[in-house]
Amino acid sequence: MxxxxxxxxxxxxxxxxxxxxxxxxxxxxxxxxxxxxxxxxxxxxxxxxxxxxxxxxxxxxxxxxxxxxxxxxxxxxxxxxxxxxxxxxxxxxxxxxxxxxxxxxxxxxxxxxxxxxxxxWERDLHGSPPHPLDLTVEGEFKYGPLRAEGFGDFFPDDPAAGLDLPNELVTALYTWARDIDDTLNRDLRDREEGKYDAEWRRLFHTGADLARRVAHELGPARKVTYKGLANGGLDALTSVTWQGDREL
Known part of the structure; x- marks a missing residue:
């Protein structure tokens, strides 16, 4: 359709x-x-x-x-x-x-x-689509955890996106983005090889779980792709897409 x-x-x-x-x-x-x-x-x-x-x-x-x-x-x-x-x-x-x-x-x-x-009274009175359809969840230093074509990066409670996510999930996405910023700052400060590898792995898996939860909440109307961590090295890059609870 x-x-x-x-x-x-x-x-x-x-x-x-x-x-x-x-x-x-x-x-x-x-x-x-x-x-x-x-x-x-x-x-x-x-x-x-x-x-x-x-x-x-x-x-x-x-x-x-x-x-x-x-x-x-x-x-x-x-x-x-x-x-x-x-x-x-x-x-x-x-x-x-x-x-x-x-x-x-x-x-x-x-x-x-x-x-x-x-x-x-009319269909699509304010244009179609009014909100992003295909979303990307990606962790990157000083960027919002969500992205969409035409919207750039944004945070989960941005009214322009019309996500209507539960407060608990919104808070978790904010926390994830903040933890990425904090971890990179500490990594750059200490400059010790491998010191924060375990934390980067945790953030990578946390992001995947958050992306899955976002897809579940949005249902089959939208697709959600998880791209991993932009600052976590090649091992932290991925591409997994869900439509509702179904992995594509």
């Missing part, structure tokens, strides 16, 4: 186990929900949904409203839950899917941006 030809999906609660719908084969989306007539199972391998997201979508779709219909406050709360879970879905699927959400309260259908967590 290319960026120019995304797979279209609508998120709408129709009291079915999956609230995901797409146009029939050969069909196309229109400005109403009738175009999206094929229910897409949450277990579909193309989605590769993590269990918690799958369950959140299922429970939202099957939410039992009180007999006699939902009150305005109940409906508003249900819509807000739907927006939140649809945003998670859009982030998970990335730019190869075009995700839309049906607001039952307002009776409107909007695009969900995979990168900025906002709803838009």
């Amino acid at each position: 290319t960026q120019e030809e995304p797979r279209h999906v609508l998120v709408q609660a129709r009291r079915e186990p999956s609230p995901l719908y797409e146009p029939p084969a050969g069909g196309w989306w229109a400005e109403d929900t009738s175009s999206f007539s094929v229910n897409l199972a949450l277990e579909d391998p193309a989605l590769a949904l993590p269990p918690d997201l799958s369950e959140a979508l299922r429970s939202w779709s099957l939410f039992p409203f009180p007999e006699g219909g939902a009150s305005r406050s109940d409906l508003r709360e249900h819509v807000e839950r739907g927006v939140a879970v649809a945003q998670r879905l859009a982030r998970h699927l990335g730019p190869s899917w075009a995700v839309r959400y049906w607001d039952e309260h307002q009776h409107t259908m909007k695009w969900l941006c995979w990168g900025c967590d906002r709803l838009h």
Whole structure:
């Protein structure tokens, strides 16, 4: 699936186990929900949904409203839950899917941006892609631990990258980058052959683990490549790529 030809999906609660719908084969989306007539199972391998997201979508779709219909406050709360879970879905699927959400309260259908967590009347309102797709994790003195074409080096909580990584992982990446700076400074200061070899090896393996964790958090929407340590000698160079939890 290319960026120019995304797979279209609508998120709408129709009291079915999956609230995901797409146009029939050969069909196309229109400005109403009738175009999206094929229910897409949450277990579909193309989605590769993590269990918690799958369950959140299922429970939202099957939410039992009180007999006699939902009150305005109940409906508003249900819509807000739907927006939140649809945003998670859009982030998970990335730019190869075009995700839309049906607001039952307002009776409107909007695009969900995979990168900025906002709803838009138009797809790719701020350009495509809004955030880097292919990331590199590499340790280098005085550089951020992440790189991407068109973005240069950057840190994991840079809002322009739209990574939304857990705080613990963000802290670990900052610590790794700082430890690389400290180790190189000490290595240059002491100039003792092999004194910091064990530390460079530790940093190399730590970087690989961090890259794997970044790939896991970002899911199949993005590729993450680990390039090792730029300052650790030839033995510290590598190139391993993950897409979600799958090593390529």
